[in-house]
Amino acid sequence: MFARALLLALALASAAGPVRATPPTLRVDIQHAGDAHVERYALERVVGEPLPWPGNPAHPIDGSNLGSQKFEVADAATGELLYSRGYSTVFGEWRTTGEAKAMQRSFQESLRFPMPDAPVELTVFGRDGDNRFVPSWSVTIDPAALDVERGPTAMADRWPVGMPIAIRRNGAPADKVDLLLLGDGYTADEMDAFEARARELADTLFSVSPFKERAADFNVWALAVPVPESGVSRPSTGIHRASATGARYDIFGSERYILTLDNRAFRDLAQYAPYDFVEIMVNGDTYGGGGIFGQFSTVAAGNDWRDYVFVHEFGHHFAALADEYYTSPVAYGAADHPRVEPWEPNVTALLDPERVKWLSQVTPATPVPTPWPKEAYEDYERGIQARRKRLREERRPEAEMSALFHEEQRHIETLFAQAAHRDAVGAFQGGNYSATGYYRPQLNCLMFTRTDAFCQVCQGAIEVVIDMYSR
Known part of the structure; x- marks a missing residue:
């Protein structure tokens, strides 16, 4: 299998054009454990993956401030920052569930980065109560260590x-x-x-x-x-x-x-x-x-x-786009702490309406908060969610659920077509699984209903990430 991976690496290089030196890929597998109130990390294994590093060498440092976590890789001898990325975790979602209040669990995660030439200090950061990154755990990784797994993996x-x-x-x-x-x-x-x-x-x-x-x-x-x-x-x-x-x-x-x-x-x-x-x-x-x-x-x-x-x-x-819907049931939810400005690019707590995070896209004619047919939408959604629950409880054919979703989307689009600010960027109350307290940028978006387009703010956030990996 490792020989096949080597052939693949050569094939990819030759197909892409002139071969240029790229480092191998190093993967650090960790355990992320705890409950609703505490968390801890442990090293599981370090893996030298079979293919070269696929990332953009022009942007090793992540300045986006996205993610519930981030990790930094620094030269162990000099402290020079070599690589960083924001990310989120399954553990982070689980710890907002009821189960996390009653027990502890451990979840696997992976941190991938270009293979360094010398030992590095890997630091994982989490968010504090004000959504600022703070260090949570660190470990020294020696890429030349004997216990770095190389070649085929058992799994x-x-x-x-x-x-x-x-x-x-x-x-x-x-x-x-x-x-x-x-x-x-x-x-x-x-x-x-x-x-x-x-x-x-x-x-x-x-x-x-x-x-x-x-x-x-x-x-x-x-x-x-x-x-x-x-x-x-x-x-x-x-x-x-x-x-x-x-x-x-x-x-x-x-x-x-x-x-x-x-x-x-x-x-x-x-x-x-x-x-x-x-x-x-x-x-x-x-x-x-x-x-x-x-x-x-x-x-x-x-x-x-x-x-x-x-x-x-x-x-x-x-x-890192947040869910903008709030009427469908989910297994996880917002964290149990005072509301602060979310780090996700497409929702806001609107703590300062004069400085909403997407202010550059709001026209002077658009009021903030922005009115929309919220009560009519919520009244309709209560009926839809009850029918949806009943279909699952009765184990009805999937075609019936699909038909319900089509019916729902047709009604929503008709309702929204009559809204005064249907095309505006503003601050529409309801999002991030909450009917109040959080606001989304536009009336409708692919992150809110089953429509077919992202709002302008989500599109801009996507472009930022595309640039990070391709420019």
Whole structure:
């Protein structure tokens, strides 16, 4: 398998043009544990991945201030900052659940960066009560240490890893945003179906602005390994499947929430393709997905709403976009501390209306806060959510749920079409899972309803990340 990875590295280099020296990729796997009140970290392993570092050498330092966490890599001898990235975590979502008030759990995470030439100090930062980054944990990493794992990994040997499929290739990985579509739940007989669906979803992503205008800045790869039985686990209905990535439904008790809690399995497969971002495509027909900034996103690739879910969840993973909806039930929620300005780019606590974070896009004619048909929307949504709950409780066919979503979206679009500020950038109350206290930039957005476009503020946030990886 390692020889195959070496051949892949050479093939990628030759296909991209003149070969230039790039460092290997180092991955630090850690455990992030605790409960609603405390957290701690521990080193699990250090892995030298088989492919060269795919990131943009022009932007090793992350100045975006995005993520619930960030990590910094500094030269252990001189203290020089070599690399940093913001990210968010599954642990961070779990600790807002009721379970986190009653017990402790541990979750796997990975921090990837260019292989250094000498020992480095790796520091993980979290957010304090004012949403400022503060150091939480640090560890010295020696890339030459004997316990750095190199070559094939035991988990990857469980599954026959093939060559990734180049869905879109526009240049060397170091010059482009590299997106990996990682399939799970596909049998050997379904590999062609996986590739076809991967191509379809890539086309969907690049039909939505600003991805549409920036398509040339992306490479898209697809990789899947065959599993013995079609589909992924959905424990709430008694379905359990062997999984290559660990992805499944019912995370934190939410029937539609799909994540993997087996970070090791997911990373040991993903390392055989160049990637900055990963969308796990699960072979499932039931509506669902999930997205963690800087980690991964997921989509039920067989569902009627896959196009919307794919782009929405990728918005979380790629640009740290917050959910703007607040009427649908979720398994996690806002943290239990006084409201402060969120770090996410598309929601605000509006603590100072005169200095809203997207003020440059607000015209003088737009009032802040911005009125909208909030009561009518909420009255309608109460009925929709009751019907949605009943459909799941009665285990009705998925087609009925899909029809309900279409009915809902038609009603919302008709309601919003009559709103005075339907096209304005302002501050519309309701977002971030809260009916009050948080505001979103525009009346409608792909992060609010099942519409097909990002608002102007979300588009700008996405462009910032594209630039970080391709300019």
